[in-house]
Amino acid sequence: MRDIPSRYNPQEFEKSIYSKWEKEGLFHTIPSDSKKPFTITIPPPNVTGILHMGHALNNTIQDILIRWKRMQGFASLWVPGTDHAGIATQNVVEKKIAKQGKKRDDFGREKFIDEVWKWREEYGSTIIQQLKRLGSSCDWERTRFTMDAGLSEAVLEAFISLYKRGLIYRGNYIINWCPRCHTALSDEEAPHVDTEGKLYYIRYPFKDTQKAQGIVVATTRPETMLGDVAVAVNPKDKRYKKFIGEKLVLPIVGREITIIEDDFVDKKFGTGAVKVTPAHDPNDFAMGKRHGLEGVLVMNSDATMNENAGRYKGMDRFEARAGILKELDEQGLLVKTEAHAHAVGHCYRCHTAIEPYLSLQWFVKMKPLAEPAIEAVKRGDIKFTPKRWTKVYLNWMENIRDWCISRQIWWGHRLPVYYCNACGEVIVSKTKPERCPECGSTNIRQDEDVLDTWFSSWLWPFSVLGWPEKTKDLEYFYPTDTLVTAPEILFFWVARMIMAGIEFTGKAPFKDVYLHGTVRDLTGKKMSKSLGNIIDPIEIIDEFGTDALRYSMIAITATGQDVFLSKEKFEIGRNFANKIWNASRFVLMNIKGFKAEPCGEIASDASLADKWILSKLNSAIEAVTGSLEKHKFNEAEAVIYDFFWHDFCDWYVEMVKPVLMDNSRSETKERKSVERILLHVLENSLKLLHPFMPFVTEAVWQNIMERKSIMSEAWPVSDKKTIKKGIEKEMETIKSIIVSTRNIRSDMNIPHTVKFSVFIKPLKKGKGNILEPGRDYIKNLARLGDLVIDDDLKKPEACATAVLEDYNLFIPLKGIIDIGAEKDRLGKKIAELEKQLRFTDVRLKDEKFITRAPEKIVEQEKEKSSKLKEQIKRTKETIKSLD
RNA sequence: GGGCGAUUAGCUCAGUUGGUUGGAGCGCUGCCCUCACAUGGCAGAGGUCACUGGUUCGAGUCCAGUAUCGCCCACCA
Numbered sequence: 005m006r007d008i009p010s011r012y013n014p015q016e017f018e019k020s021i022y023s024k025w026e027k028e029g030l031f032h033t034i035p036s037d038s039k040k041p042f043t044i045t046i047p048p049p050n051v052t053g054i055l056h057m058g059h060a061l062n063n064t065i066q067d068i069l070i071r072w073k074r075m076q077g078f079a080s081l082w083v084p085g086t087d088h089a090g091i092a093t094q095n096v097v098e099k100k101i102a103k104q105g106k107k108r109d110d111f112g113r114e115k116f117i118d119e120v121w122k123w124r125e126e127y128g129s130t131i132i133q134q135l136k137r138l139g140s141s142c143d144w145e146r147t148r149f150t151m152d153a154g155l156s157e158a159v160l161e162a163f164i165s166l167y168k169r170g171l172i173y174r175g176n177y178i179i180n181w182c183p184r185c186h187t188a189l190s191d192e193e194a195p196h197v198d199t200e201g202k203l204y205y206i207r208y209p210f211k212d213t214q215k216a217q218g219i220v221v222a223t224t225r226p227e228t229m230l231g232d233v234a235v236a237v238n239p240k241d242k243r244y245k246k247f248i249g250e251k252l253v254l255p256i257v258g259r260e261i262t263i264i265e266d267d268f269v270d271k272k273f274g275t276g277a278v279k280v281t282p283a284h285d286p287n288d289f290a291m292g293k294r295h296g297l298e299g300v301l302v303m304n305s306d307a308t309m310n311e312n313a314g315r316y317k318g319m320d321r322f323e324a325r326a327g328i329l330k331e332l333d334e335q336g337l338l339v340k341t342e343a344h345a346h347a348v349g350h351c352y353r354c355h356t357a358i359e360p361y362l363s364l365q366w367f368v369k370m371k372p373l374a375e376p377a378i379e380a381v382k383r384g385d386i387k388f389t390p391k392r393w394t395k396v397y398l399n400w401m402e403n404i405r406d407w408c409i410s411r412q413i414w415w416g417h418r419l420p421v422y423y424c425n426a427c428g429e430v431i432v433s434k435t436k437p438e439r440c441p442e443c444g445s446t447n448i449r450q451d452e453d454v455l456d457t458w459f460s461s462w463l464w465p466f467s468v469l470g471w472p473e474k475t476k477d478l479e480y481f482y483p484t485d486t487l488v489t490a491p492e493i494l495f496f497w498v499a500r501m502i503m504a505g506i507e508f509t510g511k512a513p514f515k516d517v518y519l520h521g522t523v524r525d526l527t528g529k530k531m532s533k534s535l536g537n538i539i540d541p542i543e544i545i546d547e548f549g550t551d552a553l554r555y556s557m558i559a560i561t562a563t564g565q566d567v568f569l570s571k572e573k574f575e576i577g578r579n580f581a582n583k584i585w586n587a588s589r590f591v592l593m594n595i596k597g598f599k600a601e602p603c604g605e606i607a608s609d610a611s612l613a614d615k616w617i618l619s620k621l622n623s624a625i626e627a628v629t630g631s632l633e634k635h636k637f638n639e640a641e642a643v644i645y646d647f648f649w650h651d652f653c654d655w656y657v658e659m660v661k662p663v664l665m666d667n668s669r670s671e672t673k674e675r676k677s678v679e680r681i682l683l684h685v686l687e688n689s690l691k692l693l694h695p696f697m698p699f700v701t702e703a704v705w706q707n708i709m710e711r712k713s714i715m716s717e718a719w720p721v722s723d724k725k726t727i728k729k730g731i732e733k734e735m736e737t738i739k740s741i742i743v744s745t746r747n748i749r750s751d752m753n754i755p756h757t758v759k760f761s762v763f764i765k766p767l768k769k770g771k772g773n774i775l776e777p778g779r780d781y782i783k784n785l786a787r788l789g790d791l792v793i794d795d796d797l798k799k800p801e802a803c804a805t806a807v808l809e810d811y812n813l814f815i816p817l818k819g820i821i822d823i824g825a826e827k828d829r830l831g832k833k834i835a836e837l838e839k840q841l842r843f844t845d846v847r848l849k850d851e852k853f854i855t856r857a858p859e860k861i862v863e864q865e866k867e868k869s870s871k872l873k874e875q876i877k878r879t880k881e882t883i884k885s886l887d
Numbered sequence: 888g889g890g891c892g893a894u895u896a897g898c899u900c901a902g903u904u905g906g907u908u909g910g911a912g913c914g915c916u917g918c919c920c921u922c923a924c925a926u927g928g929c930a931g932a933g934g935u936c937a938c939u940g941g942u943u944c945g946a947g948u949c950c951a952g953u954a955u956c957g958c959c960c961a962c963c964a
Contacts, residue, residue: 010924178962196961203964223964236964273963280964287962347961360962392891396959399890403961491959522958559912562901565892566958573899576912579926590923638901642911657923665922743930749918750930756919787921840908847907853944861906861945868907 008593008708012585014549017703022136024706030715031141033081035480042078043484044070045465046142047497048150050089051124052096055134057523057531057569058490060541061561064554065520065637066488067140071695072632074141075719081481082141083468085148086131090416090457091185091353097123097415113414120415134542139550139698141715148468150460151417158467159417159460160434162508167432171369172409174430178286179408181361182351183307183321187412188365189351190456191405192496194358196347203344204329205275207337208235211251211260219244219252219263220339222274224346225284226332227325230257230313231302234280236291239265241276255337256328257314266291283362299362305412307359321359366410366419366453373503374404380512386502389518389635390564393491400495409456416454423449462500465513472508482509486516494519518635521566531569544574551697552577558637558696559645580645581700584693587653588704591682594664606726607677612777614681616735617656619728620647621685626722628692641696648689655739656685659781688720738778741813744806745786748815751829752804759789763814765797771810799885805830807879809871823886834879841872 025031035041044066049059066082074080097120098108108116128149135142148155166172180194181187204226209218219235232254237244247263254261261280268291269278282292283299292299302312309316309324316324332338349358378401380386381394388394410419422431426445431437439446463471465487469478483505489498498517505513523531531538544553555577561567606618624647631640660678669675694701694714705714745762754760762782766772772793775782783791799805799814802821806813807830847853847865854862 008923011926012924195959221964225964268963270963278964285962285964287964290962346963396891400960494959524957560900565900568899570899572913575926579924582926583924586924586927588923593923634903636903639903642901646911653923654928658928661922746929747931753918756921756929836908844907847945850944856944857906864907 008589012582012700014699018550018699021699021702030713031143032145033079033143035476036079039077039079041481042073042080043481044486045083045468045484047489048085048087049131050092051086051128052089052093053131055131055541057539057541060138060553061520061523061557062488063135063138063140064557068637068695069486070141075717081143083146084142084144085468087461088151090411090413093120094413094415116414137545155460155467156417158463158471160420161472162463163420164432166368171372174366176362176364178289178360178362179365180349180358182356182358184354184356185351186305188408188410190408193352194349195352197350199346199348201344201346203342205339206332207339208252208255211253219277220275221277221279223279224344226328227321228281228284229279231281231283231300232261232279233282233297233300234261234264235277236264236266236269236280237277238269238271241271244277256331264295285360301362365408368407368409370404370406373507374401376506377401377503380506385512387516393519397499401499409459410453411456413454417460418454419451421451425449458496458500461497462504465501465505466509483511484514486518487514488518491519519564521564523567523569539569539571548574548578549581551581551700555580555697559641561638563636581697583649584700588686588708591686592708595679595683610677613656613659614677615731617685618726619731620651621688622722622726625720644692652685658785662784690714691717691720734774738781740808741782742785744813748804756787759787760815761790762788763792763797763800765812766795767810769795805882807875827883827886830879830883834876837872837876844869
């Protein structure tokens with residue numbers, strides 16, 4: 005017998021098992037005529053990414069699905085890859101070169117991009133390596149990168165196709181500008197953060213000083229006043245009606261501006277008069293358009309003031325704000341300042357306050373794309389789990405706005421747009437045209453901008469399978485099945501993928517969208533580096549093992565709910581992995597040659613315990629499979645945990661131990677049957693556990709059982725004939741006798757080394773026979789000297805009693821038992837029973853209940869009442885007999 | 888300003904379509920190093936299911952409202 009350590013040591017197995025899986029090509033999937041496809045494309049982590057708990061949860065769920073489907077015989081494909089993450093990656097490389105005292109301009113565009121690729125070569129596979137440690141069974145041969153040749157081709161194809169359909173346009177609009185990243189952002193990339201700001205009231209004097217003192221406007225961004233071109237009031241506002249059309253003098257600048265009327269203005273906010281700054285505010289921009297007012301840009305792209313800001317030129321926007329306020333105050337034009345809470349957009353990459361900024365950008369017209377994507381979800385082609393996200397999706401889609409896709413950075417897919425320097429012609433083309441089709445000039449330049457990272461991500465489910473080529477993979481694996489992701493990127497990514505899928509392939513890209521929760525710390529904060537509340541998954545893997553990480557994570561994650569993590573929670577999984585290991589160790593140590601035939605038909609002379617555990621096993625198979633189908637992963641885990649630990653280890657194994665330990669029975673049929681069933685249950689349990697805990701199950705399967713990979717085993721199918729509720733009920737009765745006996749032993753402080761006898765008197769003749777098959781289990785598990793079951797039993801003297809439903813159970817304890825204490829104990833039992841009886845009787849006395857509740861329920865209640873009464877009566881008799 | 892989620896044992900959370908006595912893990916109490924496992928075993932204590940109304944024979948579960956916490960969306964400067 006080989007030595008199997010009594011503790012499961014994950015470090016010993018995980019890496020070698022994983023590389024063996026990889027070497028044997030078990031993750032690789034190709035189209036197969038004999039199999040149905042099951043496809044997931046990974047939400048590509050940023051190439052700069054480092055595995056965090058969100059990834060751990062996200063990828064564990066995907067791996068569970070992929071491994072489960074693979075075992076079910078699907079061509080189960082999980083396509084991995086990384087996202088080039090334009091802004092994020094460029095920022096990282098800029099930080100790196102900053103350490104050498106350099107800026108990107110010192111390199112120039114091409115050289116800088118070379119630097120990014122170098123960085124990617126060096127560090128870009130970190131996240132991939134970490135996903136492997138998580139046990140992810142991705143088809144690594146298919147690893148894609150959003151900047152690789154194929155995906156870049158897909159991006160160009162998508163851009164040109166949309167352009168041809170008139171869905172891409174270029175124009176001057178107010179966009180979200182990040183002054184730190186120096187680029188435009190989409191609305192989604194500039195989330196609003198509630199900010200405690202100030203509202204400044206500034207007086208703009210009339211040109212004709214005779215009129216009045218002036219008009220007071222309120223603003224949160226006084227520095228933008230340098231770009232004001234008008235003051236607007238509501239046409240219905242009586243206070244200002246008379247001033248419409250009058251001229252004001254813009255303080256500091258001295259520019260003459262007009263008072264205009266516009267319905268947009270809210271009479272109740274501030275003073276009811278609003279400064280109009282079309283180049284720095286989206287509303288003002290719209291107002292400017294309505295009134296034919298050109299905007300004046302007063303800032304540079306780094307949010308310093310430009311030449312239009314006069315003496316504030318060159319100053320940072322906040323510096324300028326302070327200066328302007330001071331100057332206004334000195335001139336007596338700053339009327340008042342009040343606290344004002346408002347939401348300010350911030351860059352999602354660097355958290356700098358964004359600046360609404362007028363600039364020339366490229367946009368995608370979204371409405372035509374959104375319409376079919378809305379229909380697809382309404383029709384049910386795509387289902388969200390949890391369902392509530394459907395509404396969120398639809399609400400966003402129905403109010404969708406155009407998507408700003410151009411970014412003023414270098415790292416990304418450059419726009420396939422060329423300009424003729426001679427005639428100004430705009431040419432959209434995959435490659436640089438030799439000559440201008442309009443004037444024939446060869447003086448042609450490419451647009452400097454790159455595309456939003458999400459412009460490649462939204463193509464992911466089909467671009468990774470070869471689109472725009474019509475590949476076999478695309479035909480076979482697309483549309484994919486399930487998308488597993490976090491709700492944070494519902495708009496960024498999920499919604500856009502649905503639109504792109506329908507637009508470019510004519511099909512919705514997936515059928516199910518499973519949105520899991522956000523990983524938080526115990527105080528409810530999102531885990532983030534800046535908060536310092538990170539639990540590093542790799543550290544957890546090193547300390548507790550990958551299976552512990554995976555199991556615990558899933559166990560505490562209810563569908564779509566946020567996950568609150570602390571380090572201690574990983575003990576759940578670690579302990580369970582150890583339990584699996586030790587139970588396997590026990591089974592294998594007791595089986596000769598580690599071999600056993602498949603269990604097959606259950607012999608009619610199989611023991612009660614055998615039939616019972618098989619019934620429970622098949623119920624568990626059914627339940628685990630059902631829960632997986634419903635994507636209730638925590639439920640699936642709970643079922644297998646409960647079955648394996650409690651039914652199998654705590655009861656079945658304990659029940660069969662005497663057979664295994666008794667040498668005289670070593671060659672018996674009984675022994676062989678037990679061995680077979682132990683192995684059968686273990687095998688099936690390991691298979692059910694494998695998607696959740698891939699390493700420990702494989703370690704047992706390969707290293708202890710010396711078999712080929714469990715990954716390729718077939719998922720268990722429940723044999724419904726084997727599920728026998730009668731057997732399960734019978735076993736419950738036997739268990740209740742064992743528990744009652746142990747209970748008395750514990751109450752009486754009788755050490756488990758002391759054996760005593762139990763006498764059972766069935767209430768009805770023949771009920772005793774039911775217990776016969778369980779006789780040995782009761783004797784062994786309750787540690788009895790003898791068990792007497794007798795219809796005509798007379799109650800022994802000085803005994804402890806358990807009054808069960810169909811039996812009276814006596815334990816003679818002469819010299820040990822304290823009669824007074826026993827009376828008290830039974831008295832408490834009566835009190836419990838009476839409490840229950842009161843509830844039932846209240847119900848039964850209620851005529852409405854009798855007449856309106858279903859007959860079945862009423863019958864149940866009546867039966868319960870009579871049983872309780874009967875048990876109370878018997879318990880009272882027992883107490884009396886103690887006198 | 889809208890929308891969503893949470894509120895159940897000391898802690899962290901499950902709880903299917905309303906139906907007998909509301910579960911788990913951790914922690915706690917008592918006993919056990921019993922020949923797979925002390926990362927373990929046996930037994931136990933612990934709950935007005937946030938609050939107020941309503942529907943119902945019957946509500947943790949369905950409806951309305953309140954409170955607290957959290958999240959998302961939104962162009963009142």
